[in-house]
Amino acid sequence: MDKPADMFDRDYEWAALTRFVTDAQPGATLGVVSGRRRQGKTFLLEAACEATGGFYFGATEATDAESLRRLSTALTAHVLPPSPYHFADWHEAVDALLALGSERPVPVVIDEFPYLAKANPELPSIIQNALRPLREQRTASRTRLLLCGSALSFMGRLLSGNAPLRGRAGLELVVRSLDHQLAAQFWGITDPRLALQVHAIVGGTPAYRREFARGDSPSGPGDFDDWVIRTVLNPETPLFREARYLLAEEPDLRDTALYLSVLGAVAEGNATRGGIAGYLERKATDIAHPINVLEDAGLLQREADAFRANRSTYRISEPLIAFHHAVMRPVWPQLERPGNAARVWQASRRRFVANVLGPHFEQVCREWALHHADPDLLGGLPAHVGHGVVNDPPTRTSHEVDVAVVGVADGTKPPLLAIGEAKWNDTMGIAHIDRLRHIRDVITRTGRYDTSRTKLLCFSGTGFNDKARRAADTSPDVELVDLPKLYGTLRP
Template identity: 85%
Template sequence: MDKPAEMFDRDHEWSALSRFITDPQPGATLGVVSGRRRQGKTFLLDAACRAAGGFYFGATEAADAESLRRISAALTAHVRPASPFHFADWAEAVDALLALGAERPVPVVIDEFPYLAKANPELPSIIQEALRPLRDQRTGSRTRLLLCGSALSFMGRLLSGKAPLRGRAGLELVVRPLDHRLAAEFWDIADPHLAMKVNAVVGGTPAYRREFARGDTPAGPDDFDDWVVRTVLNPETPLFREARYLLAEEPDLRDTALYLSVLAAVADGNATRGGMAGYLERKATDIAHPINVLEDAGLLHRDADAFRDNRPTYRIAEPLIGFYHAIMRPVWDQLERPGSAGRVWQASRRRFVSNVLGPHFEQVCRDWALHHADPEFLGGLPARVGHGVVHDPKARTGNEVDVAVIGIADGAKPPLLAIGEAKWNDTMGAAHIERLRHIRDLIALAGRYDTTNTQLMCFSGAGFNDKAHAAAATNPDIWLIDLETLYNQA
């Protein structure tokens, strides 16, 4: 299938859909497409249906009977049979969808599938029965049935454990946000410093540029503050309330006040369960459930400590939600008043750097080490990249490591390929390198990792002084990684 010219990137997703849809093997097959809202799933699937002459149905939150009437009318308009469809139940509707693939492979998309399953919990079982291996309606069809949804908690359960559709799907596709490099290209921002700041606010969600900001991008580095004021902090734009709507649209988040408070705790720097519990003045056991629900919904991400077991930290997965809780929620009443955005932003810029931009920069550095750094220079392919705290028994202090690159274990101990420190606003020098050397020695003494070839990485948004450059020039185990490298080099 030819990818539409107006579709930015999504080459991997389009290729996966093309292989699934055009697969000539006999028998109807099932695919599941998921991803957070606003990532372009609907655009992707609708384009695939148009390219392959398929059928697309977008479900809405409605009673079961109304949804059956809607899909009857939609399929009637698509097929134009001698008499209109009037499906009595979903078993009849699914068989009609399978009949579309009687002559050739054809995509059939049911978008926002969780809405239908909420109104009729038996629907996954009905589809399971329709796709039974020896059933005539399945074997005689080459329909490529694609179920799509944005409720990650529901979609994650659809094919797991003892779920009816487990083992039935031939495609599981997750449409993820654009990474920092693709996001800069999508927003048409060539300056890495500006691109990082914009990415810390809106992340890699495509809809935030085209629909929500109406194509408004910063004209240059000096326009960033004005851009924030006229878009994200402007009550007249959809971006202003988007973070609130993202939470409200998750079906499993019933006590929204509690979930908002948990996210606010993380945005305020309380990244551990104990820290969140202290912020909320509750016991750690009391917030276990909301943390798990936010994780399942894809709004909170759990990061294991690379050096201490059972000491996970949490971060907000969607940058716009982190920006909302750190900058907007504390002064929401002021922001709702027209003309107040500029004043609020001037007072919030320091907090933006410390609570939003700094942590986001660290995460981008970890993502770069995992996905973009050359394994040949790293000394191996990373198995995982995390962060953590290394204890110094002599000084009785903990040393934070922003980036820990762990390789694939060939022997008793996995290799620690690299450790790194990330500073957004600081010009890094010899002291930062010496600190990393000391931490490497401490890790070696602990004996958990093989540190024989551990390299030292300094990530900086402000650059490096002459001493740092001199140290890197004479020591091949020292990396100085600036914004230009993060955005444009391996």
């Protein structure tokens, strides 16, 4: 299949779909496509159907009977049979979809599948039965049935545990957000500092540029403040309320106020379970369920402490939601009044840097170490990149490590490939390097990791002084990573 000319990147996803859709082996097969909203899943699947003459059906929130009628109408328009389809139940409908592949491999897409399953919980079992081995309708078909959905909690359960469709799928494709480097290219931003500022607000969601901001991208570093005011903080744009809608669209989030409060607590810097409970003035056991639901929905990410067993922290995984809770939610009545955006943004900039930009920069540094850094630079391929707190008993202090790169264990102890510190607004010097050296010595004494080849990484959004550069030139264990290195080669 030829990828559409106007599709940015998505080479991996398109190749996976191509292999699945054009597979000539006999027998109908099942694929599952998931991902958070606005990532371009529908665009991918519609393009695949258009390239191969496949059938696409987008479900909506409706009763079971209405959905069957809509499918009957759509399939009639696609096949043009002698008489229109009128499916009595989903057994008939699924068999009709399998019949589409009687002559050749053909994709059949059911988008927003969770809506259909909510109205008829038996639907996954019906599809399982239709795809059972040796069933004539399955063996005589080469339909490539693709179920797609944005409700991550539901889609995650579709193929897990004792779910009816477990073991039936030949494709499980997750469409993820663009990483920081691709997002900068997508937004047409060549200045790495500006690119990270924009990414800290809208992340790598493609729809936010094309549909929600109508192609409005900052023209340069000096336009960033005005861009925030005219897009994200403007009540007239869809971006203004998008963070609230993302929460409302998750079917498992019923007590919205409680989930908003949990996210608000994390945005305020309360990253531990105990910290969240204290912020909400509740017991830790009372917030276990909402935290788990937010994790399943892909809105909250749990990260284990790299240096303390059984300790973990939480972060908001969607940048726009983090921005909303840190900057917009505390002053929402002010923002709803037209003309107040500039005034609010001027008063919120410091909060944005401390609560949004700084933590986001640290996360981008961790992702760079995991996915972009040359393994030769790190001394090996990372198995895990996280962060944590190192206790220093002799001095009765503790040290935060922003980036901890752990390698693959070949012996008794896993190698600690690197530890790093990330500073968005600080020019880093020799004191930062000395601090990392001390922390490395403390970790060595604990005996948990092999630190014989641990490198020291300094990440800075503003650069490094001469002493730090001389230390990096003369010490092979010191590496300085600035914004150009984080972003690689940007092009318009």
